[in-house]
Amino acid sequence: MIRIKAIHIEEFRGIRDLTLDLGGENFGICGPNGTGKSGVVDAIEFCLTGNVTRLSGQGQGELSVKGHAPHVDHRANPNKAKVTITATVPSLGKWVKITRSLKNPRAVAITPADAAVETIIKELQSHPEFALSRREIAKYIVTPPAQRSTDVQTLLRLDHIGDLRKALLNYANKYKREAEEAERARLLAEGELKVAFGIPALDWKKVLEKANAQRGVLGLPALEELTAQTSFKEGATEGGKKASIVKDVALADLSALSTGIQSGEPDDLKELRESALASLKKLKDDEKALSLARAHGFITTGLDLVTEDACPLCDKPWNAEELREHLKAKLLSAEATGTLLKELSNENDAIVRGVETRAAGIRKAAGYAAMLDPAVSSAELDTYANALDKAKAALEAFEDDPSQIEGAIAALVAEWWKVPKDAQSWLDETEKGIKALPDISAKDKAIDFLAICQDRYERLLATTKIAKGMAGRYATAQKVYDHYNTVSNKVLEDIYDAVAKEFTEFYKAINDDEGKFVGELKAAPAKLSFNVDFYGRGTFPPGAYHSEGHQDGMGLCLYLALMKHTLSDKFTYAVLDDVLMSVDTGHRREVCRLLKTNFPNTQFVLTTHDRVWLQYMKTEGLIQNGQFFGGWNIETGPRIWDDTDIWTEIQEALDKDDVPRGAALLRRYLEYISAVLADNLRAKVEYRGDDSYDVGDLLPPALTQWKDRLKKGIKSAEHWGHDDVIAALEAKLAEAETLIAKSKTEQWAINKSVHFNEWENFTKAEFSEVADAFKALLDHIRCQKEKCGGYPYLTPRKGPSEQLRCSCGAVNINLKTK
């Protein structure tokens, strides 16, 4: 995977021209809502994947990447909109420049062209989940188990595991059907051989006895054993008269048929038929179930066709992933119907076997009828056999396509076992005709008998061979599927267990008040339940009792645990777009530490509209660099605001004699920094329910607190007898008092003429003095180390303050006196 060094964005979303230097490190982007932060996230996603989830995800039907990702002024010129990312590929030790234009979102330019790098970029394209927005985080937490299963499986790339399972199951099922059909043919052949030999069961000893008896009539030696090469008629010469009907065998065939007819519908089949009929009628009455059943095969076929990014018929581009998800959801809701169809399939299969046997018996009788002289009409028998074929075809058609339900019902209602009257009379006629056939000589009889037995024996051998082959293939196919099912289930269970364990550790790390917390991921078919402990009172879905802030934290922890398992050491970067908005302030530092400690090799790009949050990221050392978006307008896009460059920007305004602009810049910057200072130093600020604090509300108490903490540090140093610290802090305090006085902050409340609201009316010299004073004051407070430059903060966050420190430790003032 990659680490992003820089990103250059042109005419994309709300951005006109922007370059961000991430330096391959974690990076924070902060700015009020509507200043273009998410535009940067979208640009990263677009450059790496060619897609913008925000424009193409669920519920975004009217939006499109090509149509709405270019800046609004360049809707008609998508070629103007492009994003370039410069990155390193740590695993290859190479640099890469990735450029993608909205003119052709599917084409990416990679320089230098390198096969290994191209493979990595292609892999990135398949992992759009590196970008997580707050809106998406909910899908891991507050979502139905079936949808969570889909989302998590998509994230973990488990959908392919499911697809393979389905392919292997279809393979096994197809051989199951073929093996069953082959077995039916074998049973039919076996039945006919038994009838020919006149034995109730296939006893090879008896077969040999019967064959040898006839061979004895012909003076032929007895057969010693029965093998695949055995010929019952070996050595026999053909009789002078060509055998047409072997009277005894024909009568035995008709007798077997007649017995079957007289006993009516077999008991076992009756039960199955009634059950199948009831299921079919139920299915027919339930329109929704029927519609799902009808669509089942169609959707499955459709799913198989969605392999490319365009329709295979009309080449119209489609979002293959989205379409697949849509079709899968449909199949999921058809699951219950699928179970019903499976039961019906088993019942119908047994019925088909009965119908087939009957049809074969009737056809044989029709054959005899035609051979009689004079011939007995076989038309009615043929009609009945054809009707049986139709019934069989209708049942099989339903299995292939449940929309053929009417035909299946008709086949089951039609009472296939009942022979039509006309056909029965022709059967009787045929039997009569056969009985009336003159007896032939014992030798001819023996020859005919052996010939027909040979024919039926060879058929049994052939069908047995096919059935055995099919049974073998089915056994292999089933084994291949069963092994896959067992292995994949176990791997998934292990993954879910490991993810749940990791999630629990992460969540406990950011919520040290939940020591006994535990999270559980339980997989059931097509569902993934997620339950979390609630203060030892049991485990519940996250949305049941936990606050929104906790749910956000859970979403992040689950996401991180899933990504860790999905990408392992390839989890080298992630974009977290405002995902921690509602994490309470008490847990923010822990979140920073979690990301920093547990993912040292992952580059995080974090956006937030909360300035204090950005500062936390800096003070905790999660990010070294960040970008503040100070505003946005449609002409220029985001207004970049670097807190170290602000003084240059103010000076530039003053150079142009633009005091109002300089005043506005300073005021806005102080609004930002005073919130950071007030939070860091735990300033005593007058509380406002609407949270609308201005500079006047925050900065004076923050500066008072700064002096107070320095004094507290002096007291502590005195207590411990650290004279050098006392001297240094006294000098710092004196400097603070001088600089605060110069800023006139303490006079804002009593002297309107120096109030920040008046700055825009100052002369250039007057305002320049104010700006210099604040620059000196803020430089005085921040860490003097160039690499750190952070504003000190108090620890711990609650209770008596023990330490005033910066993230690098260069500022480290002990406040304890005990």
Next chain:
Amino acid sequence: MEENKTESISPTVTKVLDEYIAVLHADEEIDNEAVDRLDALLRKGKVPKFDDIDAALIPPPKGDKP
């Protein structure tokens, strides 16, 4: 040609396939060469069709034995 393209497969799928193929190899009733062919097929990263699986598991007969 398109059919022969190999898609990248995720680590999770790779893990499943590694363990799956090991289990198939350990099954004495399944031909090792067939398992190797199935392995190659599944690692292409595409969902195989019936005929693809069939060709992997059941190779065409080399000729009728006497």
